[in-house]
Amino acid sequence: MSEIETITMSMREVDRVKVIEAVVDGRLMTWRAAERLGMSRRQVERLASRYRAEGAAGLVSKRRGKPSNHQLPEDTICRALALIHERYADFGPTLACEKLVECHGIGLAKETVRQLMIDAGLWVPQRDTLENRKLIGRYIEVWEYPDGRKEIRANGKLIASRAYDRLAEVDQGAIVEHKRLAHVLEISQAIQAERDNRRIGKAPSRAHRGAGVKTHERVPGTKKQRELTQADVEQVIVQMSSHKNMKSTAENPSDRSVQASDINAGALPDHMQSFDTTLLQPRKKRNRSPRNRDIST
Template sequence: MFRVAKKDAKGGQGMTQFGRALSELNLEILCANSSQAKGRVERMNRTLQDRLIKDLRLEGICGMDDGNAFLPRFMERYNRQFAVPPARSDDLHRSLNLAPDRLRDVLCKREQRYVGAQLTFSFERHRIMLEETEVTRGLVGRYVETYAYADGRLDVRWKGHSLPYQVFDKNQRVTHAAITENKRLGDVLAYIKERQEQQTKPAVKTNSKKNGYVRRARGPGRRKDFMNDPAVIARRRQALSDHDAAE
């Protein structure tokens, strides 16, 4: 929120959306770098995680609506017990001299997108295509700025000028309802489906067939027992007789 986690980020100019908005509003971010400031934050977290939970339990509150109705009473009682009056009671808030439309442009999500050769770029899993005009023809290879508002609207700008565009969903699929709207397209798809069903399905080859492996056939019957083979016995006896004769 306050710092860019990725140091080599291409966009953002080293600033988060929150930091950019404060910079355009001429507000400075004061981070809680001191131990005193961090102690205040931890004390508030302890209040929300400990004291508030116990008070809700004592009041018998277990719903969100009842909890929201109880918060003003809790804040009044908490401030009456723990609030410390400031050393200076001056109101240092300054007026915001910005038009409503200008404030909406500041408090929105703004990013830069690279325009491709077909005047398109990606945004939030959608394909944005700029309409071809005298301005957009020269935007190939350049960066445009996107303004994503909280109400879901998207505005594409180049040097402050809004550009017309069309949105295409990457995950869009052809459905049966979309096919029946065009009778000619439905007939063509039905004909293609019929031809595909008439064709024989190709046989799926195993990895052995793809590699050309052929299994060798084994001899019939069980493996021979060479200890009881007559030829082996005769050769063994001949060897023993030759050995005895030599001795």
């Protein structure tokens, strides 16, 4: 007994098999089958020839299981994902798509960027509920309390919400709570000191909570969050390392004399090579004789 062959077909291909079978049996004219399938008469004749030669398996698409001819190049996908990870991780798909075109010349469709961000875990698709759709175009109130708590209300009802702050800050409490990550959090705190922490200009000032009056100008020496690069992080790490070395040297002054003895005079400038390096040698201890020394010996 011959082994039964299994064929995977779509519903469209199953309907096509029925029509082509009727053409081969002479129960349906070629032009009528072309109208039903939405293709030309020559294409119907080619499908009929494949059906006579291979049977129903001849009508299955030959492209099934193979990559599409219109898929994006792998290097373009990797470059777009790298830029989104580095600079636009907190952007939505639409804004990230616009930035890729404007700043980097990468022309991708909005839905393509959305799918790439979903696959990379940078975007979580959300569906609008009936309650949310009812609030489109409606008046929404934002209540802010003196302790910093905020509530969103509509039609006199409290709406469940979650605060999202792109300029999150690491305070001393977080460093103390996570002692194992103290070094990393200290670096993050130092980078935040160089960041422009201005919020949107329409938000009111928080002077009653000691935050000070909001300024509309950037503080000199600060950068926006998207302008901070890996070079800024490395610079902060070097500065903190040198600061710790200077602090440890100040606490242990004996180490300075040992380090001074290792100075190479040839590495000094020409006008300082005549400097007497013997003055930098560590002080030697005197060999004191015992008080009750025997003179006869």
